[in-house]
Amino acid sequence: MTKKIPFIFSNNQPSKKTNRIILHIPKTITKKTDLFDVFERGFQFPYFGRNWDALNDCLNGFEWIKEKSEIMVFHTDLPQLSDKELHIYLDILLHCVNSWRTCEGSYVCHVFNVVFPESVEKSIYKILNT
Numbered sequence: 494m495t496k497k498i499p500f501i502f503s504n505n506q507p508s509k510k511t512n513r514i515i516l517h518i519p520k521t522i523t524k525k526t527d528l529f530d531v532f533e534r535g536f537q538f539p540y541f542g543r544n545w546d547a548l549n550d551c552l553n554g555f556e557w558i559k560e561k562s563e564i565m566v567f568h569t570d571l572p573q574l575s576d577k578e579l580h581i582y583l584d585i586l587l588h589c590v591n592s593w594r595t596c597e598g599s600y601v602c603h604v605f606n607v608v609f610p611e612s613v614e615k616s617i618y619k620i621l622n623t
Contacts, residue, residue, distance in 0.1 A: 498621060499590045500607045502614040512562045520570035525578050536564075545581050552589040556600050563604040571613045580620055587621065 507515050516535040522528050529543045538551045555564060566586065574582060586607045596602035609617060 496622065498587065498618060499594070500586070500609055500617065502609055502611045504610050504612075507565055507567055507608065510563070512560060513565065514558070514562050515565045515567055518566060518568045518572065520568075520573075522572035522574070525574060525582075528572055528574070528582070545585060549585045549588065552585065552605070553592050555603055558603065559601060561601050561603060563606065565606045565608060567608045568610070568613075570610060571616060576620075583617060583621055 507513070516532065518528070518531055522531065526543070529541070529548065532538065532548060532551070533541045533543070536551070539557050541547050541551055572579065572582065590605055590607055593603060593605035
């Protein structure tokens, strides 16, 4: 049975709203170091170890953003990473979306959304369900 993946699949550009922080992931990403650069600059991580564990930690934190916000990672395509790295990346995003949905604790509970174009939905399901 295929599990429902809580990403948003849409071809529409996100609109700018108050308290919405949008990180655009360009379709030209071919290396994880380039992907890490985009996240580090775009979200202004105050710390970042530039590895998958550090990305997971930062995306599950955002304690430097003091006001409740919608945080969105918007993709124009799937990053062109190796199969193994793409699977790790999607797993991290999936974990973070689910983690923020059950937000508990004393820090600010943000809304965390990940958006991909509709054209890659089947590919993502295939990657995450193998």
